[in-house]
Amino acid sequence: MEYEVIKKPRSAGQTANMPDYRKVHETFAWADAHKLIDGLPGGKLNIAFEAVDRHVAAGHGAQIALRWIAKSGERTDFTFKDLQDRTNRFANILRSRGIKKGDKVYSLLGRVPELYIAALGTLKAGAVFCPLFSAFGPEPIQSRMEIGGANAIITSSRLYKRKLKNLRDHLPDLREVILIDAEEMDTTALAPLMQKASDAFDIEPMDPEDTALLHFTSGTTGKPKGVVHVHEAVVAHHTTGRLALDLRPGDIYWCTADPGWVTGTSYGIIAPLTNRVTMIIDEAEFDTNRWYDILEKEAVNVWYTAPTAIRMLMKAGKEATQVRTFKALRFMASVGEPLNPEAVVWGQETFGIPFHDNWWQTETGGIMIANYASMDVKPGSMGKPMPGIEAGIVEVTEDGAKELTEPLAMGELALRPGWPSMMRGYLHEQARYDKCFSNGWYLSGDLAMRDSDGYFWFVGRGNDLIKSAGHLIGPFEVESALMEHDAVAEVGVIGVPDETAGEMVKAYVALKPGHTPSDELMLDLMGHARKRLGPAVAPKEIAFRENLPKTRSGKIMRRLLKARELGLPEGDISTLESDEK
Numbered sequence: 388m389e390y391e392v393i394k395k396p397r398s399a400g401q402t403a404n405m406p407d408y409r410k411v412h413e414t415f416a417w418a419d420a421h422k423l424i425d426g427l428p429g430g431k432l433n434i435a436f437e438a439v440d441r442h443v444a445a446g447h448g449a450q451i452a453l454r455w456i457a458k459s460g461e462r463t464d465f466t467f468k469d470l471q472d473r474t475n476r477f478a479n480i481l482r483s484r485g486i487k488k489g490d491k492v493y494s495l496l497g498r499v500p501e502l503y504i505a506a507l508g509t510l511k512a513g514a515v516f517c518p519l520f521s522a523f524g525p526e527p528i529q530s531r532m533e534i535g536g537a538n539a540i541i542t543s544s545r546l547y548k549r550k551l552k553n554l555r556d557h558l559p560d561l562r563e564v565i566l567i568d569a570e571e572m573d574t575t576a577l578a579p580l581m582q583k584a585s586d587a588f589d590i591e592p593m594d595p596e597d598t599a600l601l602h603f604t605s606g607t608t609g610k611p612k613g614v615v616h617v618h619e620a621v622v623a624h625h626t627t628g629r630l631a632l633d634l635r636p637g638d639i640y641w642c643t644a645d646p647g648w649v650t651g652t653s654y655g656i657i658a659p660l661t662n663r664v665t666m667i668i669d670e671a672e673f674d675t676n677r678w679y680d681i682l683e684k685e686a687v688n689v690w691y692t693a694p695t696a697i698r699m700l701m702k703a704g705k706e707a708t709q710v711r712t713f714k715a716l717r718f719m720a721s722v723g724e725p726l727n728p729e730a731v732v733w734g735q736e737t738f739g740i741p742f743h744d745n746w747w748q749t750e751t752g753g754i755m756i757a758n759y760a761s762m763d764v765k766p767g768s769m770g771k772p773m774p775g776i777e778a779g780i781v782e783v784t785e786d787g788a789k790e791l792t793e794p795l796a797m798g799e800l801a802l803r804p805g806w807p808s809m810m811r812g813y814l815h816e817q818a819r820y821d822k823c824f825s826n827g828w829y830l831s832g833d834l835a836m837r838d839s840d841g842y843f844w845f846v847g848r849g850n851d852l853i854k855s856a857g858h859l860i861g862p863f864e865v866e867s868a869l870m871e872h873d874a875v876a877e878v879g880v881i882g883v884p885d886e887t888a889g890e891m892v893k894a895y896v897a898l899k900p901g902h903t904p905s906d907e908l909m910l911d912l913m914g915h916a917r918k919r920l921g922p923a924v925a926p927k928e929i930a931f932r933e934n935l936p937k938t939r940s941g942k943i944m945r946r947l948l949k950a951r952e953l954g955l956p957e958g959d960i961s962t963l964e965s966d967e968k
């Protein structure tokens with residue numbers, strides 16, 4: 388915590404959109420936030436209506452809603468009117484194929500326009516949308532389709548043939564397979580139907596508590612859970628998009644998350660569109676120059692990304708940014724994993740603005756703790772609770788959760804339920820859901836601290852805490868200290884059993900290009916960590932690796948490092964991206 392606070396000028400950003408943190412926090416009420424969406428007659432609503440149709444009705448049909456950049460680099464624009472027409476057609480197709488309100492429609496697609504059209508068209512038809520990562524193998528696809536009881540899926544012929552075709556006998560609920568690009572036996576081809584379908588559709592008016600989305604968690608700590616979200620969640624998506632990401636109508640906005648996980652839906656589809664911004668969608672995978680090109684040439688105003696991508700950009704070095712200007716960029720935010728203070732400061736140096744870290748979970752459906760545009764940034768902190776969100780640090784004993792109010796007391800990060808995008812359940816896991824609540828708190832499973840200014844600091848996952856010689860050590864602190872070293876690109880820290888200390892801190896380190904593993908470097912890293920953290924907290928062992936095992940949503944899987952270290956079974960690795968063993 389020796390990083391300098393990045394001060395925000397008191398006047399900057401304090402527009403009607405982004406008022407002073409304290410003021411908006413004091414006056415905020417979810418009932419008022421609800422008034423910022425239009426809703427449908429009789430207290431009904433539909434997320435897709437808020438995202439698309441209401442803007443067309445208000446005369447913004449010609450604005451670009453979605454700019455799609457294909458792998459080839461070719462761009463295709465879709466206006467809000469285009470999106471309205473296409474989502475209506477898709478909803479009509481679902482209807483004509485017998486998909487009813489409440490049915491589950493899955494997607495297994497890369498970031499192509501059909502994915503966005505299907506998501507919104509599904510919601511229009513009153514069905515539940517459930518996106519899957521296109522990179523999933525057949526096993527994770529099957530288990531997620533079984534758990535959710537998928538009735539329909541939209542995918543491509545390539546993905547269908549490779550991953551789905553052989554599963555069909557095992558999926559009795561699956562009535563409809565829609566292919567975006569071709570026809571196969573027992574499937575429906577999308578294109579001819581889209582042409583024929585009517586572009587008029589009566590959007591299904593939903594009860595606020597009707598299910599809209601099913602999302603699987605990232606599987607960082609174990610078997611992924613199916614999380615249920617309702618249409619009312621749109622109130623939180625809209626509000627947090629405006630307040631935490633500073634989205635303003637007409638902005639160019641780029642969320643780099645894949646809709647296969649919750650960020651890619653809440654902030655890659657719903658929040659941006661309800662706030663009437665133009666979304667950039669890049670079909671391609673991460674590439675340093677391509678990303679800088681997009682930021683610069685598309686004149687991105689607001690950029691929402693993740694620590695793993697930021698670390699890859701940092702790893703690539705300064706050369707790539709020196710020839711560029713990012714004049715349009717006004718706000719950058721990060722989510723998914725703790726953001727090392729080093730990365731926040733790097734953002735400030737490289738782009739002239741810091742990365743704004745924010746914290747939330749699949750379960751919370753939307754951003755809960757954030758660094759606002761108008762708030763001073765303490766590098767390494769997740770920020771403060773969003774308006775309408777009460778967060779606390781609690782200790783859970785036999786008597787249940789009890790708040791710890793002492794500044795910098797470490798405990799479980801907990802929230803008072805009651806915001807619109809809170810999960811309404813884990814699918815088929817009532818007991819697990821019930822266990823998330825105690826004495827009026829929702830328990831996040833993460834450990835954190837709150838300082839005397841009300842800023843929250845992430846410590847680690849509950850399961851990742853290291854107990855060494857009487858000290859409780861959060862992996863994030865150790866990882867951040869090592870990240871400061873010039874040679875380090877990425878770090879994962881775990882506790883391994885130790886006879887005398889109980890556990891000992893071990894760090895797995897991936898190096899930046901131009902550095903090679905050596906004993907000298909290891910000693911240098913250990914020396915650096917000891918100076919920063921003291922001998923009790925610094926790692927006793929460092930192992931060099933090409934890269935670290937990560938989930939598809941970019942989270943370091945510390946539990947896997949640990950299982951391998953201890954020679955234990957690897958557990959559920961359905962969300963694992965390829966890694967070096």
Ligand code: ATP
Binds near residue numbers: 721
């Ligand atoms: P699973 O619950 O299946 O183990 P997961 O928790 O990684 O997977 P997600 O809901 O995608 O699934 O991720 C939420 C978690 O990500 C949080 O509980 C937290 O541990 C981590 N996280 C998200 N944002 C931040 C952040 N800004 N700082 C620190 N950790 C974060």
Ligand code: MG
Binds near residue numbers: 604748832
């Ligand atoms: Mg989780």
